[in-house]
Amino acid sequence: MEFCSGSQPSHEEIASGPQPSHEEFASGSQPSQPSQPSEASHAQTAEPGDPIDVDKEPVKGHGRRAMADRSEWWVHFIKIKDENDVVLAARCKYCLRQVKAETDRHGTSGMKRHFNVCKRNPHKFNKDPTQDELPFAFGEKAGFRKFMSIVCPRFTVPSRRTTTRDAVRWYFKEKARLKKYLKDSCQRVCLTTDCWTSQQLDGYMTVTASFIDENWILHKKIINFFLVKGHKGEDIGRNLVRCMVEWGMDSVMTVTVDNASANDGGIVYLRRHLNKSPSNIAKGKYLNMRNGGSRIGKFKEIVVEEKVDAKSFLRIDVPTRWNSTFLMLKAANVYEKVFTRLAEEDLTYKFDLSVENDGFGCPEEADWENAKKMEEFLGHFYDLTTRVSATLHVTSNTFFHEIAEVYLLIQAWLDSKDDLQVAMGQRMKDKFDKLGLGLESLDVEAMET
DSSP: OOOTTTTTOOHHHHHHSSOOOOHHHHOOOOOOOOOOOOOOHHHHOOOOOOOEEESSSSOOOOOOOOOOOGGGGGGGGEEOOOOOOOOEEEEEEETTOOOOOTTTTTHHHHHHEEEOOOOOOGGGGOOOTTTTTOOOGGGGGGGHHHHHHOOTTTTOOOHHHHHHHHHHHHHHHHHHHHHHHHHHTTOOOOOOOOOOETTOOOEEEEEEEEEETEEEEEOEEEEEEEEEEEOOOHHHHHHHHHHHHHHTTTEEEEEEEOOOOOHHHHHHHHHHHHHTTTOOOOOTTTTTEEEHHHHHHHHHHHHHHTTTTOOOOOOOOOOOOHHHHHHHHHHHHHHHHHHHHHHHHHHHHHHHHHGGOOOSSOOOHHHHHHHHHHHHHHHHHHHHHHHHSSSSSSSSSHHHHHHHHHHHHHHHHHHHHHHHHHHHHHHHHHHHHTTTTTTSSSSSHHHHH
């Protein structure tokens, strides 16, 4: 009643304090003490699983000392941890975007990718000053410096001397790394070279190396670009040899050049040099891979002049597949007049197919007649293969009739008066006998009916 009326408690009540109940005496437990407020009680308690932003002021404790970050990418990101001090994500310091960075699942690869594409990253401007092929003095122009002062005031534009020094250092570093790879890990290299003359009548030559790495990825690297005295065959071959010696190449597989006549002399010079190397393939017989871009253009011009109306262009043959051989012959026979004119107007085409160049010569009239006969013969097999390999309907019930049709075709060719047809029919019969089809046991009268 006294407390309710607002009166003060007596001195005896204050001294005695709260008295324990009879149950507390019976159980032997100590009377509860009034709780004292602590610093932790004023802090907001975190729910289980909530991430903790370590950018905030950490709570002082006596835990284990954190290890220093071993990855350089943490300089540009802020760690976000859970209540167990496990890193869950990383937040970019420049655009505040969160990136997954769990140690056992993601690592720092996500941070690296984001760092290279972050639009507010002030460091990515220093990556490659030569990617746009601008002169180094462009960075010292007043307009560019004013532009950079607006878009990124923290970025310091380097001078042309600094850019030149960094570019040259980067070039020699990449060159040493590529030379080591070509010497230790690369099996074969294919070279491409081209020459041209500038407006000042200076001759230039470029050499490009193409190779496939252990992951079957094709790489193309410009390994040399230099001034040459002339475009003669010996000069081209001598410069190619000098480039190969500089890069330590002795396993060149092919060299691709254009159809200039001077390149023939260069290839002869290079083949003579490579024949001394034990890694040369077939004594350089297949070294030259001529660039046929201009020849294809000439071929298409003749097609227009001869008014050849064809929907499909030329095809490449796969020797082990009948269908591809048939399609190649079918397309080539349409352009018979074009090939004849090309042999008359393009001397390099005639030279490439000549016997002196280990070729068989340009196709003549008798060759075109044989090609048409072969097209007719293989056309039956092409149609048969198309019917048998159908996937939208059942074909097993037609196998006997298809085999019987092949037998009748081979028999007709064996009875022909043409020597070519008889030779092809005999080879096909031998293949059927080798497969154990037993064509002799088939009922010919039943098949013909």
